[in-house]
Amino acid sequence: MSENNRSIWVFGDYRNYFQNRVTLQLLSRAIELADKISASVCAVVMGHDVDEYVGEYIAHGAQKVYVIEHPQLKNYSIETYSYLMERLARIYKPEIIFVGATMFGREFAPRVAKKLGTGLTADCIGLDINEDGLLVQIAPSFGGNLLAEIITPESRPQMATVRPGTFQEIPHDYNAVGEVIRIPLPEDLPEDRVRLISTERWRKKGQRIEDARVVVCGGRGMGSKKKYKKLFELSQLLGGIIGATRPVVYAKWVDEESLVGQAGKHIRPKVLFSFGISGAIQHTAGIGDAGFIIAINKNINATMMKMADVAIVADANQFCTALTRELKKRIRS
């Protein structure tokens, strides 16, 4: 039953599909990497009524999709899903497995790696293939002060979870064709230790920071919660959304949803305003794809000022007030 050809697998995390594009992003990177090691790109889909996702993954580059479809898989169970993934991997022996570093993936992937007795790099922000054909898993380490390049020289598969937003998905190809391999649900499923009583979908209101075209990010240099709050009005006037550094989130000036960086969101706005932010690597890890950066800082030597397209030496709070006033004036006239 095993495959002679090398393959790179992407686990189909389709929950919250319209917001969560990480599987498509991983397929796109898998295509580039597969080219370097002459491998095929496969997706794995488990669940109930999942055919639309199968089609979607093929349209986004999967040459083959392994599908386990059954009513019993309607609700996600970590024990069942990780058991099935282990089983598939033992049969088909993929060279590499990628899983999105979503809340789901962060729970699922380490269990699969443990069952398979292989390594896993969590929360990668880059992936490559080295001269020996090994997967290079690039991830922040030592408290985020270094970017480590990790390889798995012996165990297989090589496994990584990757942060959403790290790669760009390829456009949907309506003419794409892929092979679909349907696998029956085995009878010897593990006993679930968790019993699901009910589920409720949590709906977040408003736009997501990952999709925002304008982000107004504030750091400790804003001075206080009261002063930081002024950024909300500015971001509204600019049609944007608010972002923050970790000290600001820890000080409860804003909720964790707004955290940008290694421990938070990876954003890709067309325009990013950065108010009173030093530019620590853990923060800038999340803004690498910003189109145009305007930084406001009283210290011209701050890393953020050096990264910016426009660096304004000013008091962040005063500049925010002045810009808000000016925008309001222009909107009124």
Ligand SMILES: Cc1cc2nc3c(=O)[nH]c(=O)nc-3n(C[C@H](O)[C@H](O)[C@H](O)COP(=O)(O)OP(=O)(O)OC[C@H]3O[C@@H](n4cnc5c(N)ncnc54)[C@H](O)[C@@H]3O)c2cc1C
């Ligand atoms: C494991 C780990 C993960 C982390 N993950 C993240 C993460 O995901 N996101 C994140 O942001 N951080 C993260 N951090 C924290 C990170 O290392 C920095 O401490 C943080 O980004 C600094 O935030 P800041 O720029 O707001 O504050 P500071 O570094 O204190 O910078 C404040 C800036 O404001 C300027 N300033 C001060 N007063 C004014 C004023 N009146 N007007 C204008 N400018 C002024 C200063 O010149 C300075 O540049 C992480 C740290 C660790 C160890």
